[in-house]
Each structure stands twice: as C-alpha cells, then as structure tokens.
Amino acid sequence: MDLSDLHIFRTVARTGGIIRAAEHLHRVPSNITTRIKTLEADLGAELFLREGRRLRLSAAGKILLDYADRLLSLADEARASVQDGPPHGMLRLGSMESTAAARLPGPLSRFHQACPEVTLELHTGDPRLLVERVLTAELDAALVAEPVADPRLATLTAFEEELIVVAMAGHPPMTSARDAAMKTLLAFHQGCPHRKRLESWFAGSGIVPDRVVELGSYHAILGCTIAGMGVALMPRSVLNTYTERARLSVHELSARLRKSRTLLVWRKDTPQANVMAFADILRGKKT
The missing domain is CATH 3.40.190.10 (Periplasmic binding protein-like II)
Structure with a gap:
C-alpha cells in the first residue's frame, strides 16, 4: 500500500465524497476516483458504499481507516524523527474561538518570530471536534478547555x-x-x-x-x-x-x-518539532 493512497482514502472518508476530497487535496476528481479504485483492487475489498454522489465507508473501509490513521501518524513521526535543524513545514493548530481571539495573538507572534520556516494553519471550532481531529491526525495540536481525559493525548496547561x-x-x-x-x-x-x-x-x-x-x-x-x-x-x-x-x-x-484551564493537546505517539516549539512558546521559553 502506498502512503499517498492511504492519505487520499482517509480524506475521501472524512469529507464523504470524491469532489470534496479533490477540492481539499487540490486534485482533479478523476484522479481521486482512480486512486481509490486502485487501492480497492490491491486490497481485494470494496472500501466504500456508493449512495449517489456520496460515499459511505463499508465494513472493510472502517477497518482500513483505523489502520490508515495509525500508519500515517507513524510516517509523520518517522519523518520528524530523522529531520534535523529548526522547526519547519506546517503546523495545523486548532483552537476554541475565545482562545483564538483573546489569548493567541501574542504567542502566535512570538512563534512566527522564533520559527519563520513554519507555516501555521489555525482552525477554530467545537472543542470536542478539535480533539477528534487531533486524534485522527487532521490537526497537529489544539487548544481546548479542560477536562481532557483521552490517554492517547499529551497535555500542557496553556492558559488559566x-x-x-x-x-x-x-x-x-x-x-x-x-x-x-x-x-x-x-x-x-x-x-x-x-x-x-x-x-x-x-x-x-x-x-x-x-x-x-x-x-x-x-x-x-x-x-x-x-x-x-x-x-x-x-x-x-x-x-x-x-x-x-x-x-x-x-x-x-x-x-x-x-x-478554567485551557490545555494544549497533541498525540503522545506523534511528537513533532513544530508542536514542541509552540509548546515552548506557551511555557515562556525561547526556541
């Protein structure tokens, strides 16, 4: 299995359709369709149930999605582990709206100054959904209100x-x-x-x-x-x-x-230099 095929499969599963996945991945729909069919042929299993233009995961697809999340997270971890030098690439950060509005301008400014090679994406929303997106590796980290009890997540108190x-x-x-x-x-x-x-x-x-x-x-x-x-x-x-x-x-x-405490959360099994650099900013440390 190709990791890029798994990434495409996971995006289709999350967005619920070929067209939305194509828009998200900046590809043409026909390419997405071909890659999904290739993956299904390779596995010998139908991964989606077709309901008009919408796709719903089959039983096999649900099993593969769990493996895809883990394999892609391990790939990200391996990539981060062998890369030397300062933080770079993309940091996908989630935040509650109140935190983004009142608390983040200062830390984000310091982060950009300390890590100019990192491109930051900020996504605001429901804390429950933000945590889910961290667990599925759609976000690298998120700022959410306590409590957070999932044992797969590491936490840092960001704000009181x-x-x-x-x-x-x-x-x-x-x-x-x-x-x-x-x-x-x-x-x-x-x-x-x-x-x-x-x-x-x-x-x-x-x-x-x-x-x-x-x-x-x-x-x-x-x-x-x-x-x-x-x-x-x-x-x-x-x-x-x-x-x-x-x-x-x-x-x-x-x-x-x-x-109330606002926590920075990220997956324990996928430590990333970018997340750790942002955590250091929240701790008041220089990166």
Whole structure:
C-alpha cells in the first residue's frame, strides 16, 4: 500500500465524497476516483458504499481507516524523527474561538518570530471536534478547555481563565442564577464547555432556563447581552478585548465554577518539532 493512497482514502472518508476530497487535496476528481479504485483492487475489498454522489465507508473501509490513521501518524513521526535543524513545514493548530481571539495573538507572534520556516494553519471550532481531529491526525495540536481525559493525548496547561457571567448594564448583582432578571442563556453550541458551566450554574440554583439562544460568535453573544436578551458566561480575557464592555454588567461565579484551564493537546505517539516549539512558546521559553 502506498502512503499517498492511504492519505487520499482517509480524506475521501472524512469529507464523504470524491469532489470534496479533490477540492481539499487540490486534485482533479478523476484522479481521486482512480486512486481509490486502485487501492480497492490491491486490497481485494470494496472500501466504500456508493449512495449517489456520496460515499459511505463499508465494513472493510472502517477497518482500513483505523489502520490508515495509525500508519500515517507513524510516517509523520518517522519523518520528524530523522529531520534535523529548526522547526519547519506546517503546523495545523486548532483552537476554541475565545482562545483564538483573546489569548493567541501574542504567542502566535512570538512563534512566527522564533520559527519563520513554519507555516501555521489555525482552525477554530467545537472543542470536542478539535480533539477528534487531533486524534485522527487532521490537526497537529489544539487548544481546548479542560477536562481532557483521552490517554492517547499529551497535555500542557496553556492558559488559566477566570470565567464570569455578563448581563446588560444596570442589572442587579447576581450571587446565583435565581437573581438573573432574564432566564435566557446566550451561548454557543451544546459542545461548548463554557455553556456547560453556565448550565451548571443555573442547575446549582435549581433553575431551569427559559430557553437557550445559540449564537456563532462572542461579538454576537455580547451584542445580544447588551440588548437585554439574556445572560452569558465567558472568560474575562474575552470581555477585556471588547470595546463596548461599559454597556455590560459583570457578575462573579463561585470559586468552584470560576476557574478554567485551557490545555494544549497533541498525540503522545506523534511528537513533532513544530508542536514542541509552540509548546515552548506557551511555557515562556525561547526556541
């Protein structure tokens, strides 16, 4: 089996189709189709079930995908192990939106200065999906909120966050969720750890929110909070970057809920010079 064929196979499996895989790999669809057929012929097994234009993994394909992840990760590890010199190539980094907005500008600037030969790709999203993408080697590392318990991952504490509840300006002090004038939560998707923390705060007071309004960015959440649509929870570092923060009231959480760590995670079995160099930047070391 050719490693490039395995890479193409894995990309088709992840994207769900030939055309999307071709766009991702910058190849023509006919080339992708030919390489998949060649791999199937070599293995003597059908790897995909064809459903119109969409491809779904067969039983054999699911088995091969696990091996492909491991083989490609081992190849990356071998390549990194025999390469000398300073970090270079690509660093594919995932991050929660709050971390990317409030915490990363400084470290990324220092990383670019220390490692000018490294091209960095930054992907933001749901922490759960970011961890999955690290495990499948689609990302080299990611910055996600604790907890992270997968034994395949190495972790480094990157940032300590103080979480706060925000409401419209003039809102009376809130010592618990019972004091919230609006029982509507303004938050990200269900996988967001800060949303879970806010829901726990309400549950601890025996309060069931009237509803949850899901929004796609902190600026949208803060704008709706100013308008009095509900309450939100976020790192204080995010609020500190917001130019309209005077139009908001800030309410502190209990010690149990206030603190949160953001972790840098990467696969233990695929140590990479680029990831280690970025970890050193987060530790405050010179690379």
